[in-house]
Structure formats: C-alpha cells, structure tokens
Amino acid sequence: MTTATQEETLGFQTEVKQLLHLMIHSLYSNREIFLRELISNSADACDKLRYEALDNDGLYAGDAELRIEIEHDAEAGTVTVRDTGIGMNRDEVIQNLGTIAKSGTADFLKQLSGEKQKDAKLIGQFGVGFYSGFIVADEMVVRTRRADSEQGVEWRSKGEGEFTIADIDRPARGTEIVLHLKEDAKEFADEFRLKNLVRKYSDHIDVPVRMPKVEKARDEEGNEIDGSETVSWETVNEATALWVRPKAEIDDDEYKAFYKHIAHDFSDPLTWSHNKVEGKLEYTSLLYLPERAPFDLYQRDGVRGLKLYVQRVFIMDDAEAFLPLYLRFVKGVLDSRDLPLNVSRELLQKSPQVDSMKSALTKRALDMLKKLAKDKEAYQTFWNTFGDVLKEGPAEDYANRDKIAGLLRFSTTHTDSTTQDQSLADYVERMKAGQQKIYYIVADSFNAASHSPHLEIFRKKGIEVLLLHDRIDEWLMSHLTEFDGKSFADVAKGDLELDDMADEAEKQAQEESAKAKEDLVKRVQQALGEHVQEVRVTHRLTDSPACVVLPEHEMGFQMRRMMEAAGQPLPEVKPILELNPDHALVARLESTEGGNFDDLAHILLDQAVIAEGGHLDDPAAYVKRLNTLLSA
Numbered sequence: 001m002t003t004a005t006q007e008e009t010l011g012f013q014t015e016v017k018q019l020l021h022l023m024i025h026s027l028y029s030n031r032e033i034f035l036r037e038l039i040s041n042s043a044d045a046c047d048k049l050r051y052e053a054l055d056n057d058g059l060y061a062g063d064a065e066l067r068i069e070i071e072h073d074a075e076a077g078t079v080t081v082r083d084t085g086i087g088m089n090r091d092e093v094i095q096n097l098g099t100i101a102k103s104g105t106a107d108f109l110k111q112l113s114g115e116k117q118k119d120a121k122l123i124g125q126f127g128v129g130f131y132s133g134f135i136v137a138d139e140m141v142v143r144t145r146r147a148d149s150e151q152g153v154e155w156r157s158k159g160e161g162e163f164t165i166a167d168i169d170r171p172a173r174g175t176e177i178v179l180h181l182k183e184d185a186k187e188f189a190d191e192f193r194l195k196n197l198v199r200k201y202s203d204h205i206d207v208p209v210r211m212p213k214v215e216k217a218r219d220e221e222g223n224e225i226d227g228s229e230t231v232s233w234e235t236v237n238e239a240t241a242l243w244v245r246p247k248a249e250i251d252d253d254e255y256k257a258f259y260k261h262i263a264h265d266f267s268d269p270l271t272w273s274h275n276k277v278e279g280k281l282e283y284t285s286l287l288y289l290p291e292r293a294p295f296d297l298y299q300r301d302g303v304r305g306l307k308l309y310v311q312r313v314f315i316m317d318d319a320e321a322f323l324p325l326y327l328r329f330v331k332g333v334l335d336s337r338d339l340p341l342n343v344s345r346e347l348l349q350k351s352p353q354v355d356s357m358k359s360a361l362t363k364r365a366l367d368m369l370k371k372l373a374k375d376k377e378a379y380q381t382f383w384n385t386f387g388d389v390l391k392e393g394p395a396e397d398y399a400n401r402d403k404i405a406g407l408l409r410f411s412t413t414h415t416d417s418t419t420q421d422q423s424l425a426d427y428v429e430r431m432k433a434g435q436q437k438i439y440y441i442v443a444d445s446f447n448a449a450s451h452s453p454h455l456e457i458f459r460k461k462g463i464e465v466l467l468l469h470d471r472i473d474e475w476l477m478s479h480l481t482e483f484d485g486k487s488f489a490d491v492a493k494g495d496l497e498l499d500d501m502a503d504e505a506e507k508q509a510q511e512e513s514a515k516a517k518e519d520l521v522k523r524v525q526q527a528l529g530e531h532v533q534e535v536r537v538t539h540r541l542t543d544s545p546a547c548v549v550l551p552e553h554e555m556g557f558q559m560r561r562m563m564e565a566a567g568q569p570l571p572e573v574k575p576i577l578e579l580n581p582d583h584a585l586v587a588r589l590e591s592t593e594g595g596n597f598d599d600l601a602h603i604l605l606d607q608a609v610i611a612e613g614g615h616l617d618d619p620a621a622y623v624k625r626l627n628t629l630l631s632a
C-alpha cells in the first residue's frame, strides 16, 4: 500500500475542461483510440529516457530495458498502461496533466459553437493524448516517478474539473496509468480485445509492448492443472521502428497507424514518402501529408517540424531546421546517421549537413505533392487546406520557385468558380495563338475580381485571366516572374499590350478613336487635377465607362490596402484614369460643360475606384455630386 502525503486538490485549467467535454462527446464512436494515445505517450517517455541517458546512464538505475506493459482486471474493471520511461516529477504532472500548454487553444475553443462542438473531426486538431483516457474511464489514476528523482507522485481525477495530487513511495521509475472503466466500457478489460488493439495501433512502435500471459501446467493426459498458473510477459507488437523496415514489407495500414502516432492526428494522412538515402550523407526520412490543418497552422509559434532521430535514438520533436516554413504542414520522421547524438537546436541551425538535408527533403516534399497532384480529388483536398501556406513558397524558396509554381492552383475566368483548381500548366495549354503572357487580376474577393471592369476586353476576346482573391496573392505574384517561359501580367497595371492579338483594322480604329478624344482627355485631366496621375483612352473596357490602373511596377491596390490596414504608412500613389471612348457616359461627358463636367468627371473616377474594390477618400462628396447630376 502506498502512503500518500502532501495531498492537494487542484482545478483543471479552463481549456482542459472544455477540451475534455468536447472530446468525451465527440469521440464516443471511436473510443478505442485511448489505448493508442496512452501507448504513444509511453513510447515517447521511453524515447526521452533513452535520450537523457546518453549523458547519464545512471538514470537506468540497473534496469535499462525500456518497455510498456498492459494489464487488465476484468473483475475490478480496470486497464493499466505502464512504462519504464522517463516519468514525471510533481511539477511536471501538474503542468502536463492539468493544463494545455499550446497557446491559442483557448481562443480556438471559444470560437466553437454548439453544433460544431459535436464534430469529431475538430477534436483531432488538438491531439487529445492523455485525456482520451476519460472517454472510457470515469476515474484515472497516474502513478509516476521521474528517473532522476526519488519521489513518486500520484495524480487522480474523475475528469470533472479537478484533480488530486500527492507524493507517494514508488520504487519503479516511469509511469503507470490505471483506468477505472465506465460501466459501458468494461469490454476493454479483456485480453483478446487489448491484444488486438495493440497490434492494430501500436505495432510499429520501437518499444516492446508486453502483456501478461497466464499458463497452466498440464498433466500427463494433457489436462490443465488447477492452481499451477504461471505468468510470463509476452511482447505483442512488432517493436521495430517502422521507418527502418524495408518499404516493400510495410503495408498502407501500418504507414497510416504510424502517422497517427507521430502526428497525434485522428485522420489518415493524404499521402507519404519513405526514403533511405545512402552516400555522402546517410539518413532515412518518412514524410507525411496530413489531410487536415492543425488549429495553429497560421500562428507564428505553431508546432511544426519533423521528429528527429540520430541512429534510431530519439533526439527531439518538432525539429524545424529540416524543412522551410512554407512546408510546415508536412509531418514525419528523420533518422540521421551523421549528426552527433548530442545535437542541439542551435547546432542544427548552423550545420551544413542540415542544410543539404533540408534541400533534399524540400525536394522530396515537393515531389510528393507533384505525385499527389495526379489524383485531382486528393490534391484538391490538400490545396483547399494548405494552398495558402504553399503560396508562401516562391517568396521563401527562390531555388524551387518553378517547382512550386507548378503546384499552385487558381480560380480563373475559364471556370469562373471560387474553387481554386486550375494549374498554370492548364492555363498555358489554353493560351490563345499569339498570346505572350499569363494574365491575372488581384482583388479583395472573388466577386470583385471576376466582375472587375479590367476583365471586359479579356472576356470579349476570350483570353483567360487568373482570378486571385486570397490575401497572400499579390505577395505571391510579386515573387513569380514566369512560368514555362511566359511572363505574368497584372491586367490592372500598366499599358495593355494585347496588340499581338488585335488585327490591323482594330488597331487602326483604336488609334483613331484615341486621337478623336485627345481634347476630352485634356479637359478631364484638368478637372481632376492632382487626383490622378494621368488620363488616357483605353480599349480594355467594353461595358464600363472608366477604370483605374496603376503604373507597371507600382505595388498593387490589394497589397496597399493590406499594408495600410496593418499600420504601414505608404507613399501616396495616384491612379491612372482610363476612359472607354465607346461608352455613352463618356460621350455625354464630352458634350457637357462647366460645373456639370467637373462633377461627372469626378463621378467617373470615384466609380472606377469603387469598382476596383477601393475606398473613396471623400464618399460624401461623391454622393453629393451624383445627386446634383441626378436632379439636374
């Protein structure tokens, strides 16, 4: 019997309570995963001990065998998961089992409304880990002792808002978790069931998972002898690290199970890539592409990186140095033969070996995406979830710009749909004879892009335009210069050079109408004064009377608005006003005199700004002018 001292009862952090509630209700139909989660934690704890013992093998204290044991007691209705890993001290128990360390969890949980909370998929974004025990247990007891401490600790909770913690005697290091099963979960206290679950979920774990095997002696006739029971421990999982095994011997289910272990995810991965590299550098990598985004994907301090092993010894989680930021959704394992066992995060930052592994792994990850892209549906799932992150690529990784460009997907006037599912290769294939450039427009929303006056001439001529409407798009386009030898052109910037595609008669007519409007252009320029940089006649419009454009190398409207919203002061840039010489309103303008001319010229400018998604400096003045003209 253990004696408990220093007992205190503490409350869970609010987020833990919310998460527990969410989990118990949403994972009911998937209850068996509790065992996978607890074994996964135990395996991590064994990895951590192995790592700390590299410097101090005294930590093993005569028992160097790392193992996980699972026992059950059908009568008492309990299941116990025990490990000889690193264990926890009192502070760690409070910290790890009473709080959720991940920043942003509280905010995320707050956003979830009642209906959404029922969605089992959401819970996967957190990786419920230890707390999943409460899906099947109405009480959990944890007894643990850290390998470098003499003091054992006991933690108990019914998962209802508080836990009790006390010091106990505990000769064995490591952690033991006893689950007191709920009435309707007693089925898990069964040898056969447990064994199957271990094989299903934890076969690939490096550490042996053992279960007691009860044997009875037999008499000469082969009958079991009562009272002769002996118990031996039997290893029930394969217990070799998955990535070490030859690819041909690993089936898809094993790859998937391993993903769930390392990524703490509930869903299957979309795809994976397993490679052994030999030569100057020797390492094995197993990269996975998740199906769902973690809730902290866009947080600067969100978890990312690979699980790093050196010669099969676990070194660290979330080693960020091996992949660029724009591939932060990739999960996986890297096992290197060349790095020193005592490698630290700081050393990783500076190592040339790490740099060459990073560039090789980046290529692998991009190749994995290219392969996935052959399956349109799967790739679309990827793109809808992580496309925005991949769009950071061309700016961050100049060397792989072309590869990344091939992986991008866009909305275009060809499909006129918000779904971004067209590649640049698709676009190039559809280019018109004589078309030199890949045209795009950037706007704040899909509708603003697809209804922009700038597209009128393109639609008329049947030239496809990419409709970019994500916040990051202008940033992306400023880092893409060409694709397949074709340069990119923003249809809202600079002069339109559709000349190669216009016939002679068309060109001549355009020149003539520009000439005929020279006078009007001058008058408008005078009326608008410093509000515009230039006024000119355009042929890019068919339905609208006017539009605003920016000089070729100027930052685009969308990016300007974003930077201004972020408090970044920018030098003012005046737009160029382009007039449609064939529009009735422009004809009316031409025949208007005096104050009305000024009003109408201003109205045309303001309307062009609005149509492009911009805000008016002085909206009241616009309304007043419009009303004056309407009531004239």
Ligand SMILES: Nc1ncnc2c1ncn2[C@@H]1O[C@H](COP(=O)(O)OP(=O)(O)OP(=O)(O)O)[C@@H](O)[C@H]1O
Pocket: 041, 042, 045, 083, 085, 086, 087, 088, 096, 097, 126, 127, 128, 129, 130, 131, 175, 263, 264
């Ligand atoms: N068997 C164990 N031995 C030692 N420490 C453990 C054990 N189980 C859990 N812990 C500690 O408790 C922490 C919280 O565990 P929990 O399973 O909730 O989350 P996690 O494993 O960190 O990540 P995730 O939430 O993604 O599963 C772990 O990070 C670990 O430090």
